[in-house]
Amino acid sequence: CYKIAQISKDDNSQLAVCRVLLAELEAHKDAWPFLTPVNHKVILGYRKVIKRPMDFSTIRRKLNNNLYFSLETFMGDVNLVFDNCEKFNEDDSEIGRAGHNMRKFFDELLQLKK
Numbered sequence: 166c167y168k169i170a171q172i173s174k175d176d177n178s179q180l181a182v183c184r185v186l187l188a189e190l191e192a193h194k195d196a197w198p199f200l201t202p203v204n205h206k207v208i209l210g211y212r213k214v215i216k217r218p219m220d221f222s223t224i225r226r227k228l229n230n231n232l233y234f235s236l237e238t239f240m241g242d243v244n245l246v247f248d249n250c251e252k253f254n255e256d257d258s259e260i261g262r263a264g265h266n267m268r269k270f271f272d273e274l275l276q277l278k279k
């Protein structure tokens with residue numbers, strides 16, 4: 166019984182860390198391109214180029230629906246946001262720079278939380 170309790174506690178504490186990390190990402194000044202799903206009706210070519218769209222509101226919904234089983238699966242989706250951004254946007258563009266800034270910020274957050 167103790168072992169089972171131990172596993173679930175770790176998952177809960179990992180999920181609590183995910184909630185804090187997501188809140189800090191959402192509060193960043195450069196988060197605006199990532200707060201909502203990219204509207205592929207407005208942003209031409211996006212649906213063709215980006216096979217697995219992801220954004221902070223989708224991550225928030227997955228977290229609330231208990232769809233992340235560890236910090237690693239949560240990190241996979243956060244990094245997908247930044248990888249999609251790098252693929253679709255020039256480095257020397259407003260959204261491209263925002264993506265690089267946010268990825269650096271996230272990496273620094275992870276160093277603090279470890």
Ligand SMILES: Cn1cc(C(=O)NCCCNC(=O)c2ccc(F)cc2)ccc1=O
Nearest residue numbers: 197198199200201203208249250253254260
């Ligand atoms: C990640 N990405 C985003 C866009 C993009 O144009 N995204 C919408 C920006 C407009 N959205 C906002 O300005 C906004 C949204 C929510 C909010 F709370 C405050 C501001 C285009 C290519 C791409 O790769």
